[in-house]
Amino acid sequence: MAPETFAQVRLDTPRLCVRTPDVEDLDDLLSIYAHPDIARYGTHAPWTDLDEARAWLERAESGHTSASALTLVLEDRATQHVIGTCVLFSLHAESRRAEIGYTLHREHWGRGLMHEALTAFIGHAFEAMKLRRIEADIDPANAASRRVLERQGFVHEGRLRERWCVGGQVTDTDLYGLLHHEWRRPDVDA
Numbered sequence: 001m002a003p004e005t006f007a008q009v010r011l012d013t014p015r016l017c018v019r020t021p022d023v024e025d026l027d028d029l030l031s032i033y034a035h036p037d038i039a040r041y042g043t044h045a046p047w048t049d050l051d052e053a054r055a056w057l058e059r060a061e062s063g064h065t066s067a068s069a070l071t072l073v074l075e076d077r078a079t080q081h082v083i084g085t086c087v088l089f090s091l092h093a094e095s096r097r098a099e100i101g102y103t104l105h106r107e108h109w110g111r112g113l114m115h116e117a118l119t120a121f122i123g124h125a126f127e128a129m130k131l132r133r134i135e136a137d138i139d140p141a142n143a144a145s146r147r148v149l150e151r152q153g154f155v156h157e158g159r160l161r162e163r164w165c166v167g168g169q170v171t172d173t174d175l176y177g178l179l180h181h182e183w184r185r186p187d188v189d190a
């Protein structure tokens with residue numbers, strides 16, 4: 001995968017700038033990941049400390065250097081604050097596939113912002129990074145996430161039973177997949 005598709009990415013959408021994170025985003029990142037609702041369907045407890053944001057940024061930068069993951073932030077163009085993140089990880093260069101993840105600040109749910117961000121992000125993944133397949137692993141109870149995937153055209157490919165155990169709670173996984181040749185860039189209403 002071309003290294004320039006990992007370095008200093010900036011994707012403009014009507015309400016967002018989806019871009020490479022930097023050290024000035026740490027406070028905003030902590031604010032996103034400290035909210036308990038964000039952790040509900042995730043695999044980590046809510047953050048409590050800025051060090052967790054620093055470690056997140058280090059992992060993001062290391063993924064870009066090694067071309068193993070692409071992590072971007074969603075900057076709200078109106079306020080210039082970072083209000084979300086999106087990531088492509090488990091990148092397999094030969095198979096041209098990766099897994100996708102995304103998170104939006106609790107205060108901004110329900111405005112179609114993740115749909116807007118993912119339309120640009122998935123466009124970058126298929127067109128600049130030349131991925132062939134993107135997959136997502138979601139908690140079957142996460143209706144908003146399922147809807148976000150369906151709007152992009154992801155197809156439900158199966159249920160993996162009792163795949164996760166987080167904080168003692170066992171959950172299934174719904175696996176979704178999207179292929180480049182079947183993706184049609186959706187309309188974005190800002």
Ligand SMILES: CC(C)(COP(=O)(O)OP(=O)(O)OC[C@H]1O[C@@H](n2cnc3c(N)ncnc32)[C@H](O)[C@@H]1OP(=O)(O)O)[C@@H](O)C(=O)NCCC(=O)NCCS
Pocket residue numbers: 037038041042101102103104105108109110111112113114115137138139142143144145147148151
């Ligand atoms: C998943 C998430 C990114 C969605 O972002 P968002 O910008 O609020 O999404 P949208 O505003 O586009 O809304 C998503 C859709 O789900 C629907 N929805 C939201 N909550 C719902 C619920 N509890 N039940 C059913 N549908 C729901 C909305 O009506 C909307 O449907 P529409 O597109 O037909 O109008 C956000 O909720 C989030 O950050 N959640 C926590 C982190 C997370 O779960 N990440 C995904 C891990 S795989």
